[in-house]
Amino acid sequence: MSENVIYSINGPVVTVKDAVDFSMLEMVYVGNKRLMGEVISIKKSATTIQVYESTTGLKPGEPVYPTGSPISVTLGPGILRNIFDGIERPLKEIAKESGAFIVTGSDVPPLDEDVLWKTSVCVKVGDELKGGQIYARVPETDLIEHRLMVPPKLSGTVVAVEPDGEYKLHDCIVKLQDAKGEVHELTLCQKWPIKQARPVKxxxxxxxxxxxxxxxxxxxxxxxxxxxxxxxxxxxxxxxxxxxxxxxxxxxxxxxxxxxxxxxxxxxxxxxxxxxxxxxxxxxxxxxxxxxxxxxxxxxxxxxxxxxxxxxxxxxxxxxxxxxxxxxxxxxxxxxxxxxxxxxxxxxxxxxxxxxxxxxxxxxxxxxxxxxxxxxxxxxxxxxxxxxxxxxxxxxxxxxxxxxxxxxxxxxxxxxxxxxxxxxxxxxxxxxxSEYVTDLEKWYNKNIDVRFLRDRQQLTALLAEETKLMEIVKLIGSDVLPDDQKLVIEISKVIRVGYLQQNAFHKDDTYVPLIKQLKMMDVILHLYKRAKEVVVSGKALSSVLELGLFEKVTKMKYDVPNDHLEILDSYFSMIDEAIDQVQ
The missing domain is CATH 3.40.50.300 (P-loop containing nucleotide triphosphate hydrolases)
Known part of the structure; x- marks a missing residue:
């Protein structure tokens, strides 16, 4: 029986009086049902614990058990395709045991310990391994290969290796001897504290x-x-x-x-x-x-x-x-x-x-x-x-x-x-x-085209200008605007509806490759450029609007399949031919 007992309970917050066994952020088990908790405050007179499960039915006087380690998750094959709660309890397995609601103190292992995983060991006796190095591979799903890594703080020499085969989560497949001569067993899983970032090079x-x-x-x-x-x-x-x-x-x-x-x-x-x-x-x-x-x-x-x-x-x-x-x-x-x-x-x-x-x-x-x-x-x-x-x-x-x-x-x-x-x-x-535009500029220029970010800049400038113009329109209406400003409003509508608005249920519009995004921007800006030429030449904007080009360009996201982008090239000649007739 633990000497540390519950003194008070306030929702998920539990206190223990005169305890000296606990350390900050240590995981503990609270009460007879062994509810998972974490030490969040330590004073000479009282230790405060936050409980990660419902404290309904918990009573003062029930024991609190220290574990000596922080709250950690189990890392290994079986994470993918799984559904966990906030403290890595597998909800599907819990549902089989206790139905739709999680019972307090539920002690189901996070990952299935009985599954046999096909394991390929990729180290041999005598190899020097350091933290983070891969020592075995497991096909976790059809898409993802799970790479088993030496825990970050461990390094040493391989002294024993099991042959390739099927192993359970806690089976030892590699033995590693550290500089002090201590032998560590490497299994298919490891633990890591959730509030500590994993180290990188x-x-x-x-x-x-x-x-x-x-x-x-x-x-x-x-x-x-x-x-x-x-x-x-x-x-x-x-x-x-x-x-x-x-x-x-x-x-x-x-x-x-x-x-x-x-x-x-x-x-x-x-x-x-x-x-x-x-x-x-x-x-x-x-x-x-x-x-x-x-x-x-x-x-x-x-x-x-x-x-x-x-x-x-x-x-x-x-x-x-x-x-x-x-x-x-x-x-x-x-x-x-x-x-x-x-x-x-x-x-x-x-x-x-x-x-x-x-x-x-x-x-x-x-x-x-x-x-x-x-x-x-x-x-x-x-x-x-x-x-x-x-x-x-x-x-x-x-x-x-x-x-x-x-x-x-x-x-x-x-x-x-x-x-x-x-x-x-x-x-x-x-x-x-987005503050990433300048960081990604080289990538866009190299992998797509230098026009991509240039077109983006023109689109954002037009949308910003439209916002200013709409303030005027709200006050005195659109009739007083000159044709060049009306054109900005019309082309911005094409940008908003034909480009920024996207249909998740349309097979070609739910996902648009970057090269199609570039060509769509090119078409919209070409239409703007040619329409502006008409307006500058003194002809009425209405003569361009009557051609139906704005509606046609707005619908191109649906009319051009993602695997036939060459169709977009025909839009340039279509715009030129129609506008040349007006001029």
């Missing part, structure tokens, strides 16, 4: 875009591999839909989707949709390269905080294998609300809107774990973080949005008016920005 400059196939993102507000983006928006503006589309189409190797404090029915929809989605690149189920962390709003509030760290740790693990990983956190506002609730129960001094004073540092610690890295095994991997933010009432001046904005370099502001007008993605081009 070097953080590399960001220079490669995360290609999404979504025009408003790839063209106007690109994100880089290893970059960070925030997707703020009020209720119903399409945050989750945006993340779904990016998860399906972005060119990351692996997707980690964290549903942090989301509604249960919305999370159910995510789980059902992801299980049905086919990966467009391989025609295999998307789940073959996806891991889902489901932490719904009715789950214990403290586990929301853990879910974010669990997700980023799994992402870093696959990054260390040399994969490019994208993590979707939906939504970090619910995580911040969990911090606020626990802070309130700890009676800490509140800062703005009741959030704890350390909110900015917690947000920065999360986003700083993104990056484009050279791994310890000399490979290249990245973690890209795309975090949704749910400001109450769509108010972007609230603390979570403002502090997130400080630490991300890409800001996709979702607009309620655009969403209600069925303009998806509802990314407002006046409020959004």
């Amino acid at each position: 070097e953080r590399l400059p960001i220079s490669v875009p995360l290609i999404t196939g979504q025009r408003v993102i790839d063209t106007l507000f690109p994100i880089a591999k290893g970059g960070t983006a925030a997707v703020p928006g009020g209720f119903g503006t399409g945050k989750t839909m945006t993340q779904h589309q990016l998860a399906k189409w972005c060119d990351a190797d692996i997707i980690v989707y964290v549903g942090c404090g989301e509604r249960g029915n919305e999370m159910t929809q995510v789980l059902e949709e992801f299980s049905e989605l086919i990966d467009p690149k391989s025609n295999k189920p998307l789940t073959e390269r996806t891991v889902l962390i489901a932490n719904t709003s009715n789950m214990p509030v403290a586990a929301r905080e853990a879910s974010i760290y669990t997700g980023i740790t799994l992402a870093e693990y696959y990054r260390d294998m040399g994969y490019h990983v994208a993590i979707m956190a939906d939504s970090t506002s619910r995580w911040a609300e969990a911090l606020r609730e626990i802070s309130g129960r700890l009676e800490e001094m509140p800062a703005e809107e009741g959030f704890p004073a350390y909110l900015p540092s917690r947000i920065s610690q999360f986003y700083e774990r993104a990056g484009y890295m050279e791994t310890l095994s000399d490979g290249i991997g990245s973690v890209t973080i795309i975090g949704a933010v749910s400001p109450q009432g769509g108010d972007f001046s609230e603390p979570v949005t403002q502090n997130t904005k400080r630490f991300v370099r890409c800001f996709w502001a979702l607009d309620k008016a655009l969403a209600y007008a069925r303009h998806y993605f509802a990314i407002n081009w006046n409020q959004s920005y």
Whole structure:
């Protein structure tokens, strides 16, 4: 029986009096049901623990057991295709045991320990291994090869190796002797603390875009591999839909989707949709390269905080294998609300809107774990973080949005008016920005064309000019504008509807390759240039509008299949022939 017993219980916060056995951020088991908890404060008189499970039925006097280690996740084959809760408990396995609801104290291993994995060992006796080096390979799914790595803090000489074959998770396949002569067994899995970033050899400059196939993102507000983006928006503006589309189409190797404090029915929809989605690149189920962390709003509030760290740790693990990983956190506002609730129960001094004073540092610690890295095994991997933010009432001046904005370099502001007008993605081009454009300039110039960013600049200039003109139109109407300004409004409408608006349910419009994006921009700007020539020559803009060219160019996203881009070349001659008749 443990000498440390519960003194008081306040929701997920439990205190133990006069304890000396605990260390800061240590994982503990609380009560007779052995609920998972974490030490968050130590005073001479009392130790404070936050419990990651429901404390209903817990009583003072029940024992608290130290473990001597921080909260960690098990890393090994079997992570992909799985659905975990915020503390890496497998929900499918729990459902088999206890039904739809997780029982407190549920002790199901995170990864199936009975599955036999086909393992190819790639080291031999006498080899010198250092932390992060790959010693075996396992085909985890049809799409992803799992590379087993020496734990980062371990190095030594291989003294024993098992032959290739089928092994369970905890079977020893390599024995490593360190400099002190101690022998360590390397199995198919390892553990890592979730609040500690995994080490890398070097953080590399960001220079490669995360290609999404979504025009408003790839063209106007690109994100880089290893970059960070925030997707703020009020209720119903399409945050989750945006993340779904990016998860399906972005060119990351692996997707980690964290549903942090989301509604249960919305999370159910995510789980059902992801299980049905086919990966467009391989025609295999998307789940073959996806891991889902489901932490719904009715789950214990403290586990929301853990879910974010669990997700980023799994992402870093696959990054260390040399994969490019994208993590979707939906939504970090619910995580911040969990911090606020626990802070309130700890009676800490509140800062703005009741959030704890350390909110900015917690947000920065999360986003700083993104990056484009050279791994310890000399490979290249990245973690890209795309975090949704749910400001109450769509108010972007609230603390979570403002502090997130400080630490991300890409800001996709979702607009309620655009969403209600069925303009998806509802990314407002006046409020959004990306600081990655200059970092990616060399890549675009080398791999696409120097025209790409030049065209982008012209499009953004036209949209900015339209915004100014619309202020005048609201006051005195469009009739007073000269034809050259009316032309800006007309061509901006083509940009908005024909280029920025995208249809996720259309086979050619749901994903658009960069070369098609470039040619579409070329066509729109060619139409603008030729129409401007007519206006400058003194002819009425109406004579150009009557030709139907603007409508034809608006519909080109549907009329030109992605595998027949040569059709776009005919648009130039069509525009020239029609406008030459007017002139």
